[in-house]
Amino acid sequence: MLTPERHRKIIEVLGEKQVVTIQELVDATVSSESTIRRDLSQLQKEKKLKRVHGGASLLHQKSEELSVVEKSARNASEKEQIAQFASDFIDKGDCIYLDAGTTTLKMIPFLQDKEVTVVTNAISHLDALNEYEIKTYLIGGLVKSKTKALVGSAALKSLNSYRFDKVFLGINGIHLHAGFTTPDPEEAAVKQLAISLSQKAFVLADHTKFNEASFSKVAELNEAIIITNEVDEEVAYDYQDKTDIRVVTS
Amino acid sequence: MLTPERHRKIIEVLGEKQVVTIQELVDATVSSESTIRRDLSQLQKEKKLKRVHGGASLLHQKSEELSVVEKSARNASEKEQIAQFASDFIDKGDCIYLDAGTTTLKMIPFLQDKEVTVVTNAISHLDALNEYEIKTYLIGGLVKSKTKALVGSAALKSLNSYRFDKVFLGINGIHLHAGFTTPDPEEAAVKQLAISLSQKAFVLADHTKFNEASFSKVAELNEAIIITNEVDEEVAYDYQDKTDIRVVTS
DNA sequence: CATTTTTCAATCAAAAACAATCAAAAATAA
DNA sequence: TTATTTTTGATTGTTTTTGATTGAAAAATG
Structure with a gap:
């Protein structure tokens, strides 16, 4: 069979x-x-x-816990696939930084049994982190009302007192010359610092983000490993020497 | 099986x-x-x-007391009165610290036109603060899953980089000898530090909190001004030399 | 109240289920 | 075809679960 x-x-x-x-x-x-x-x-x-x-x-064998995040991974969306694949890189007991963003949010269910400690600047992640009973630190800072993320100098200062095994970031643009970019300069600064505080950095991005550039630079291509769901040949060829791209398998 | x-x-x-x-x-x-x-x-x-x-x-979840609802309704309006009265002490442009707790939460609507900057450790206050468009800083720290407050050494360190004109705290016990007390030691530490970082400190407590003591001491009675909704004669007499009590006037 | 009976938590050894490993078989690539 | 990778099933030692047994505690009885 x-x-x-x-x-x-x-x-x-x-x-x-x-x-x-x-x-x-x-x-x-x-x-x-x-x-x-x-x-x-x-x-x-x-x-x-x-x-x-x-x-x-059965997973939710009737009433209890149908979750904030999890919509029955049976037909996983692109972002969920990327999120699951990314979480495979996490080892038991790791300290990780989870950036704000929808893809990183979807990683949370997969952290459940990894005994990780999570640090984040995303207020919107807290419900899910709480639901899966994950030990969570929030960095301090100014509450950006639109995105519910913590930014500003206080956020940087607060973030700077942590060190990570791995960081996971969402990103808006991946570009050969512009590197990793995102629209908001304040959030870019936070991402940038997070990368520098970690042993390893992972950028989560679906294939539409390639060859796009936003306003604020976060890092050079070689500073993080890209996790994505598909790459066409041309992209693979162009980027192969500049960075490390991992494509979702299975 | x-x-x-x-x-x-x-x-x-x-x-x-x-x-x-x-x-x-x-x-x-x-x-x-x-x-x-x-x-x-x-x-x-x-x-x-x-x-x-x-x-x-099976545990009887029926719950006998309808009076609980009434009680909480009455409590709510008491708290609201206290909250409104407390917010009268705030001047335009003040930087204030808002502690976690239901009474301090009810202050938020009254802050709208005061152009205050709020620093808080209460994740549960953020929605209201955002709604009234108040400039808000969150301190960092460990997310305490039950109360959704930020605590721990990281919280203290983060809090320590702010200074306040006024701080507003909820409290569980006010006692002649025990001073201000609260059940959780970690939250007590945060309150304590907040008081020491401020020009003035206010404790919000309804009349039931007098002559009660909890586990963890926050401060001496003379370190903060008490804002409450009513005091009986005996309490007024006992406490008059020890602290400053302001009773809601309407 | 003392005695008997029932129920209890704690302990332990046997049984069942487990993860890890490895070599054979099958599938795939060269 | 042959070589290489993947999948499979058997075997290993380890962990978890289980049911019997114990003396202690709680209820029932006289």
């Missing part, structure tokens, strides 16, 4: 029964226990089910 | 019967007494039921 077929079957059985044992799945799919375990691990990572000791159970 | 399945079953049985014995659950789930006991312990910790001798009962 082929992998996607098995996965479909598992989800199907689970849909009928709420919970299944590994053994039931072994019988239903005629494959080994090891294989089923691997399937369950993968499906759990994709947020399609929850593993429990002895088998698996 | 898998753990979550058993748990579902227990809750289900309990939903029908109000109370169940351990033995009934042993029969219903075909597992041992020990296992059921463990399940009950866990479910109790998750606040899904209440253990009783011999079994478990």
